[in-house]
Amino acid sequence: TVSTMFGALAADMGAKDSIALNVLEVRLAIEIESAGIAAIRRNAAQEAAIQEAFFEFERLLLASEPTGPADLAFHRAIASATNNPFYVEMLDVLGRRAIPCDVTSPWSTELAQSDSYQRGLQREHLVILNAITSGDAEAAREAMRAHLTASQQRYRERLHARQAFYASSVRAAAGE
Secondary structure, eight states, X not given: OHHHHHHHHHHHHHHHHHHHHHHHHHHHHHHHHHHHHHXXXXXXHHHHHHHHHHHHHXXXXXXXXXXXXXXXXXXXXXXXXXXXXXXHHHHHHHGGGGOTTSTTSTTOOHHHHSXXXXXXXXXXXXXXXXXXXXXXXXXXXXXXXXHHHHHHHHHHHHHHHHHHHHHHHHHHHTTO
16 A cells, blocks of 8 residues: 555665664764864864865766765865874765665655755855864864754755655545
8 A cells, every 4th residue: 555655665764764864873972072172183184185185075076976985085184184093084974874875875856856956955064164264262162063964954854844744645545
């Protein structure tokens, strides 16, 4: 039946969204402080690596290619700029799950791959990059918090939209 099909789809996608939300929660705990420390401790080469990852994301975006690897490289370069290897190790443990909107991720959606969605991510990355390159630890923490919190909100909105779609599909199937 239609409701069984939508129920299975919703359960499958809901589980994936819950994993993405859990990963983002862990990233908040790790990456807010990592951005602040990177703003203080980074050296010129590390700052350049963060910028290179940012511009690689931009290049991929303009070429309509998947940006996930550059997104992860950006966050990993920030972790590396803390000069504390455990920040990088923590991101490496999360691996591909760290960037749930990557086209190769099981959490990816058409929305996540849209140009406007990716442009929004890149605007958030620019605020982080500017704060780190200016050496402003508090601004870097706030920019990272805003970025990851916005990502959480985007996943919550997906869940609510899916729930509303399911409810309307069930009503339509029932002839309401």
